[in-house]
Amino acid sequence: NAGVTQTPKFQVLKTGQSMTLQCAQDMNHNSMYWYRQDPGMGLRLIYYSASEGTTDKGEVPNGYNVSRLNKREFSLRLESAAPSQTSVYFCATTPPWGTEAFFGQGTRLTV
Amino acid sequence: RKEVEQDPGPFNVPEGATVAFNCTYSNSASQSFFWYRQDCRKEPKLLMSVYSSGNEDGRFTAQLNRASQYISLLIRDSKLSDSATYLCVVIYSSASKIIFGSGTRLSIRP
Numbered sequence: 001n002a003g004v005t006q007t008p009k010f011q012v013l014k015t016g017q018s019m020t021l022q023c024a025q026d027m028n029h030n031s032m033y034w035y036r037q038d039p040g041m042g043l044r045l046i047y048y049s050a051s052e053g054t055t056d057k058g059e060v061p062n063g064y065n066v067s068r069l070n071k072r073e074f075s076l077r078l079e080s081a082a083p084s085q086t087s088v089y090f091c092a093t094t095p096p097w098g099t100e101a102f103f104g105q106g107t108r109l110t111v
Numbered sequence: 112r113k114e115v116e117q118d119p120g121p122f123n124v125p126e127g128a129t130v131a132f133n134c135t136y137s138n139s140a141s142q143s144f145f146w147y148r149q150d151c152r153k154e155p156k157l158l159m160s161v162y163s164s165g166n167e168d169g170r171f172t173a174q175l176n177r178a179s180q181y182i183s184l185l186i187r188d189s190k191l192s193d194s195a196t197y198l199c200v201v202i203y204s205s206a207s208k209i210i211f212g213s214g215t216r217l218s219i220r221p
Contacts, residue, residue: 033209040119042198042213043155058208090154094202094209099143101200101209103154 002026006091006104013081013111021076021107023091031094032074033058033101034066036087043090049074081111114138117199117212125220128189132215134199135181143202144175146184148195149214155198158184186217194219 007022025032030051035043045058049068063085065077078085091104117134124130136144144161159166161173161182172185186193199212 035211040213042117043211045208045210048208088152092209099160099202100145100157101147101155101202103156106152106154108152 004091004093004102004104006089006107008107009105011107011109013078013109015082015111017081017111018077018079019081020078021089021091021109022073023075023104024073025091025093025102026072027093027095027102028071029093029095029102030071031096032068033092033094034064034074034076035090035092036060036085037090037106038087046076046089081109083111085109086111113213114210115199115201115212117215119213119215121216121218123218123220124189126189126191128219129185129187130189130217131183131185132197132199132217133181133183134212136199136201136210137180138201138203139177139180140203144182145200145202146171146173146182147198147200147211149198150195155200155211158197189217189219191219191221193217 004025033048034046047066049055052071089107092101146158147155148158149155161175165174170187174183196214198214201210
């Protein structure tokens with residue numbers, strides 16, 4: 001039982017390159033989230049998905065796209081990476097009754 | 112105004128001291144409240160849930176005041192291992208949004 005798995009754990013990109021961060025959960029939860037965390041800023045919501053096939057913008061969606069491929073997977077795509085997107089990215093999921101949030105181990109991205 | 116606000120600290124206290132953090136939230140529709148702990152460069156992990164009646168887990172006590180829209184965390188007899196960032200978390204009833212405070216950094220010195 002892996003919980004929430006994020007890949008890759010580390011990534012270095014050049015400005016303008018694209019990449020996709022993968023997240024998969026085996027907890028059978030509907031809700032999934034992508035956050036970014038910058039030093040001193042806490043976690044900021046990029047996008048979330050309340051169920052398969054639905055996605056909504058969070059606080060800082062610009063420069064990102066997401067895909068909820070199925071119930072298990074929620075991917076985050078950077079089409080043209082910018083230095084401002086250097087951050088630690090966390091994927092999370094919650095059960096429908098809104099209790100504990102479960103996190104992946106994070107992806108450290110440097111642009 | 113942020114939906115969830117915390118004092119960023121840092122709090123630097125001696126081992127054995129008692130330290131308290133507060134967190135305020137702006138949306139009265141908020142349903143579930145939690146304190147998470149985050150160690151440097153790691154993912155946040157649940158420390159404890161927060162109930163209106165208050166709840167205690169060893170040296171940790173959490174309280175919720177719905178009328179004033181704040182939650183608190185009290186740590187007694189602090190240990191060196193308590194050094195971390197503590198995040199206040201609010202989950203809305205639909206579970207469609209989790210809102211994090213920016214975190215309070217705590218450093219315990221010998």
